[in-house]
Amino acid sequence: MTNVSFTTDDFAAIPLHKIGCNDKLVADVFVKIGEKFIKFKEHGDFISEEKFNYFISKNVKELFVHVESKAAFETAVEEAKQEAIETLTEEIGEENRDLAEKQIDLREKIYETFLDEKLSNETVDLLKTQVDDFISAVKDKNPSADIFLKLTNMNNTIAEHSMNVANLSLLFGMVTGQSSSIVLENLYMGALFHDYGKAKIPADVIEKPNSMAYEKAIKNHPNAGVEFLKSLPNIPQPVLTIVAEHHEQFSGVGYPKGISGEAIYGLSRIVQIANAFDNIVFENRKNKAKMYTNAIKVLEYDKGKQFDPELLPRIIDCLKLSVGNFTREREKK
Numbered sequence: 001m002t003n004v005s006f007t008t009d010d011f012a013a014i015p016l017h018k019i020g021c022n023d024k025l026v027a028d029v030f031v032k033i034g035e036k037f038i039k040f041k042e043h044g045d046f047i048s049e050e051k052f053n054y055f056i057s058k059n060v061k062e063l064f065v066h067v068e069s070k071a072a073f074e075t076a077v078e079e080a081k082q083e084a085i086e087t088l089t090e091e092i093g094e095e096n097r098d099l100a101e102k103q104i105d106l107r108e109k110i111y112e113t114f115l116d117e118k119l120s121n122e123t124v125d126l127l128k129t130q131v132d133d134f135i136s137a138v139k140d141k142n143p144s145a146d147i148f149l150k151l152t153n154m155n156n157t158i159a160e161h162s163m164n165v166a167n168l169s170l171l172f173g174m175v176t177g178q179s180s181s182i183v184l185e186n187l188y189m190g191a192l193f194h195d196y197g198k199a200k201i202p203a204d205v206i207e208k209p210n211s212m213a214y215e216k217a218i219k220n221h222p223n224a225g226v227e228f229l230k231s232l233p234n235i236p237q238p239v240l241t242i243v244a245e246h247h248e249q250f251s252g253v254g255y256p257k258g259i260s261g262e263a264i265y266g267l268s269r270i271v272q273i274a275n276a277f278d279n280i281v282f283e284n285r286k287n288k289a290k291m292y293t294n295a296i297k298v299l300e301y302d303k304g305k306q307f308d309p310e311l312l313p314r315i316i317d318c319l320k321l322s323v324g325n326f327t328r329e330r331e332k333k
């Protein structure tokens, strides 16, 4: 970074969510630190996804360009977006153009909402639409579609729970700033198959919850799920990690490894919260008036124990705004 002395009048702010990562920059880009503008990227360079995520984590909302470059910069950003839509439309067919547009809008919308300091009903509704769109774009893709069909045939209750957890995990992921399609797809698959190992436990074992065999099978189900998924081609490592770690707890008292804090992969911590929430709601399902609020209370109570204390507040805000308002497979009946 180069330190340059300019005044505020020399610069125009560009909202972070408007700038695409990995797109060639058509002007020098600056960050504002205190009252100083520091050159961050040269014309012709690009901003990596990693850097974007760093900005998000530091709550950086705007980058800056020289005033005279603003119009050209905005035009280039819009052109890059249109180009991305065209490329994706070519891949998935003209009849799916609206899907391509939605997918390209996803990142922008997530950044936009993430940069809202306080969540509103409107923001949460927008994110839920993004979740629905994302799921309709990926649900028929393989290998996910095939594995999910197998899971449904093996154990429909677990399949429904898994769909709820996938839905919630995407919402929680987006609300905490995850916006890359690849990351979201890994999160979706990990959540969808987190209990695959549980579905494979034989009926005579699952029917005896007080037996040693039951306890052993439950303790081993994350590993059993990983073993099965590993036998298939093209399952990304983050998906395996999520399945392996979905019962680990932030304080280190989970299983099977008993790892704690940031040693647990970030996406696993999201799925773990979604899994616990859906299970608590299911246990309270007879009390329709209170099942969601009770589940939120349990999450709040366990902040920093079971659950990541940094992720949880925003997830709880999001749940409070969407309680009783999102689709859960188990409530459709």
Ligand SMILES: [Fe+2]
Pocket: 194, 195, 198, 221, 246, 247
């Ligand atoms: Fe599980």
